[in-house]
Amino acid sequence: MPVSLRFTNTLTRRTEPFQPLKDGQVSIYCCGVTVYDLCHLGHARSYINWDVLRRYLIWSGYAVTFVQNFTDIDDKILKRAAEEGSSMEVVSERNIEAFHADMDALGILRPDRMPRATRCLEGIRSLIAELEAKGAAYSADGDVYFAVMKHAGYGKLSGRDLADQQTNADGRVADAEEARKQHPFDFALWKGAKAGEPSFPSPWGEGRPGWHIECSAMVREELGDTIDIHLGGADLVFPHHENEIAQSEAATGQELARVWMHNGMVNVGGEKMSKSLGNFTTIRALLESGLSAMTLRLFVLQAHYRKPLDFTAEALEAATTGWKGLNAALSLGDLHAEALGWCASDPMDGGAVLASEPSAIDTLLSARQRFSDAMDDDLNSSGALAVLFDLARPLRALANRLDRGDAPNHPDEEGQELQQRWLLLRELAGVLGLRLERPSGKEAETDLDSQVIEAAIEARRLAKQSKDFAEADRIREELTAQGIELIDKPGGITEWRRG
Secondary structure: OOOOOEEHHHHHHHHOOOOEOOOEEEEEEOOOEEEEOEEEEEHHHHHHHHHHHHHHHOOOOOOEEEOOOOEEOOOHHHHHHHHHHOOOOHHHHHHHHHHHHHHHHHHOOOOEEEEHHHHHHHHHHHHHHHHHHOOOOEEEEEEEEOOOHOOOOOOOOOOOOOOHHHHOOOOOOOOOOHHHOOOOOEEEEEEOOOOOOOOOOOOOOOOEEEEHHHHHHHHHHHHHHOOEEEEEHHHHHHHHHHHHHHHHHHHHHHOOOEEEEEEEEEEEEEOOOHHHOOOEEHHOOOOOOOHHHHHHHHHHOOOOOOOEEEEOHHHHHHHHHHHHHHHHHHHHHHHHHHHOOOOOOOOOOOOHOOOOOHHHHHHHHHHHHHHHHHEEEOOOHHHHHHHHHHHHHHHHHHHHHHOOOOOOOHHHHHHHHHHHHHHHHHHHHHHOOOOOOOOHHHHHHHOOOOOOHHHHHHHHHHHHHHOOOHHHHHHHHHHHHOOEEEEEEEEHEEEEEEO
16 A cells, blocks of 8 residues: 555645555545436546546555445425426436446446435434534524534635625625524525425424535445545535535534545636536537547546646547557457467466566566556546556557558567556556447447558657658658648657548
8 A cells, every 4th residue: 555645635735645544444435416417527527536546546455435425305306306297206216327327338436335315314313413402503493504603613624714704795685594594604404394395304394404414414324423535526615515524523523534635627618617608518418429438538537636627629539549549559458369479367467577578577667656656646647647658659559550460570578578568558547447448330440540540650650769750751741641630749649630
């Protein structure tokens, strides 16, 4: 287990060494979806990142317990049910099923446990009662509110100051709910029943839980009073996660989570993705448009999880090109093992590695270490991907030659080194959740054309390396004549696009 593993903790605003509560074990709670609609690109961004966190911790030797909830009672769900003339349960079940289908398509590991708010009502009511008994909550006309002024640390996650917020709120017109509150920023733990809406019994009358208390109760029920890592999008820092901390810590007197991690938002053409702007894209629509799941995964991982992710046609095209190269390299051992004389072997099998030349072993161990160094540094997935592309380069060139029908021409030692390189690539790609995709039908024909282009680019790279610039120029001109534009990037990387 890495002693150098470091995460940026939203709570402390610092990047800190990670030390779990129990050696070798990590407890994680990830805020899940409100199941009123299909998942969108923002969900893909969040859950791909946290899937990689989980995979990396497991690969590093930790025993990980990963819990992610469903919010299956909410105003949005009730509104959708009313629009459809159905019920809360029908809307929730349909979208839970769709959630699993979308996440499975993206290669996201299913959580160990997925509690639902409606199945945690006893824990929710118990937690509210504890808060009320401690004077941190109060009831008013069938509603129960958390008293923010009773929690001295309120605002520590978001950095918001209650006094400043109170000043900013002065003079606004209060509605009926606001009038029942002791402080404008008190929030509902339990909402009294409204006519025509589902409700549940409680000591305060029929009603349903507030959003924030649901997660606090589910964290406690599934993982205990204090967990190692709490995950979510940056849009959840306030008020959701701030309120979770306040109510949980007021009830238990214990720290809710040691580390809080938040992913950045998705922008579309420089603007935040939202339904109101009409730039909202679902995962289902993207995959049905022909975008491959692994291309979408690669696109997400090219940016650091904390940074904004800009969704553009150009960025997707670059990710498509990058994934085709990686996919070609990953396919090598599956499609051409017999031609290469490779025997079946587990990734980085110890005996196989020792059979390689010392220089080859050093190269692979160095690549593995660079991958670990990048991931240890606050999940630097773009740095980890750079290692994969380095490993893939000679494998992709070999795959292109074999696809053209050329026989492999390398000594046994070199072939063995390439096999070890492929095994390591496959292993590290798995840590990032990137898996081989096989094209079929018309897509396969298009991919074959792409492989020819990649082979030409590799030949051009080798020509430039040997200072045969005339040949390099000839290859570029030939590709240009076929409508292929080459884009040379730093580090010897060449991307391409069809004109």
